[in-house]
Amino acid sequence: MSYAVKEAFLTLQGEGVQAGSRAVFLRFAGCNLWSGREQDRASAQCNFCDTDFVGTDGPGGGKFADAATLASHVAALWGEGTERRLVVITGGEPMLQLDVDLVEALHAQGFRIAVESNGTLPATAGIDWLCISPKAGTDVVQRCGDELKLVWPQAGIEPAALEEWDFGHFLVQPMDCAEREASHDAAIALAMERPRWRLSLQAHKVVGLK
Numbered sequence: 001m002s003y004a005v006k007e008a009f010l011t012l013q014g015e016g017v018q019a020g021s022r023a024v025f026l027r028f029a030g031c032n033l034w035s036g037r038e039q040d041r042a043s044a045q046c047n048f049c050d051t052d053f054v055g056t057d058g059p060g061g062g063k064f065a066d067a068a069t070l071a072s073h074v075a076a077l078w079g080e081g082t083e084r085r086l087v088v089i090t091g092g093e094p095m096l097q098l099d100v101d102l103v104e105a106l107h108a109q110g111f112r113i114a115v116e117s118n119g120t121l122p123a124t125a126g127i128d129w130l131c132i133s134p135k136a137g138t139d140v141v142q143r144c145g146d147e148l149k150l151v152w153p154q155a156g157i158e159p160a161a162l163e164e165w166d167f168g169h170f171l172v173q174p175m176d177c178a179e180r181e182a183s184h185d186a187a188i189a190l191a192m193e194r195p196r197w198r199l200s201l202q203a204h205k206v207v208g209l210k
């Protein structure tokens with residue numbers, strides 16, 4: 001299978017339990033909850049997205065003919081050294097494109113594979129760290145994984161109901177939007193009220209990393 005990649009770059013993971021870890025980010029093009037066009041945002045199933053995932057024109061992006069070629073591209077971005085190789089596969093919605101061939105090719109290059117998904121598609125087998133971030137009003141089929149990352153506040157989502165799902169870590173991440181102070185307050189309030197939940201800040205935005 002071929003892959004459409006918006007961009008790929010080396011940075012530090014900014015979110016969740018693995019925040020601070022050196023990682024290659026592989027951002028696939030396309031999402032099943034929003035076209036990515038601003039004129040469609042208000043009517044989209046997910047309307048608070050902070051990411052441009054349209055096309056294949058970003059740094060390190062492009063169309064890749066097969067899994068081995070894409071895995072070599074990721075390895076080149078990591079550079080020398082095999083210690084703690086980590087790739088974070090995101091998007092867009094990565095489950096639209098991530099297949100077992102690519103999982104195996106990245107493992108063959110020595111990478112641990114972390115994935116950021118909206119959970120509306122079942123996760124591919126072999127992922128080493130699965131983060132699911134549910135969106136209000138969508139049918140989340142992937143209800144187990146390593147971390148659940150709730151962008152907050154979101155009308156129509158009940159944190160107590162999410163606590164029934166099978167995740168090792170529960171994170172609450174303030175929604176980045178025009179009212180970001182209110183988001184911070186709401187996320188802090190949730191973590192203070194419900195000890196299961198830990199605050200995830202988007203550290204890359206604080207320090208000016210991609």
Ligand SMILES: C[S@@+](CC[C@H](N)C(=O)[O-])C[C@H]1O[C@@H](n2cnc3c(N)ncnc32)[C@H](O)[C@@H]1O
Nearest residue numbers: 048049050051091092093116117118133175176
């Ligand atoms: C751009 S999404 C791509 C992966 C996947 N489509 C998903 O939604 O999980 C990556 C992460 O950013 C989060 N995110 C998107 N927009 C955000 C915003 N405005 N504020 C905070 N987090 C946001 C998502 O919930 C998700 O955890």
Ligand SMILES: Nc1nc2[nH]cc(C(=O)O)c2c(=O)[nH]1
Nearest residue numbers: 012013014015090116204210
């Ligand atoms: N540094 C950095 N960390 C991230 N964690 C999740 C991201 C994403 O867009 O999926 C992201 C991102 O875009 N940059």
Ligand code: SF4
Nearest residue numbers: 031034046049092118
């Ligand atoms: S599901 Fe993820 S990539 Fe798609 S629009 Fe929402 S936050 Fe953005």
Ligand SMILES: [Mg+2]
Nearest residue numbers: 050051090210
């Ligand atoms: Mg991002």
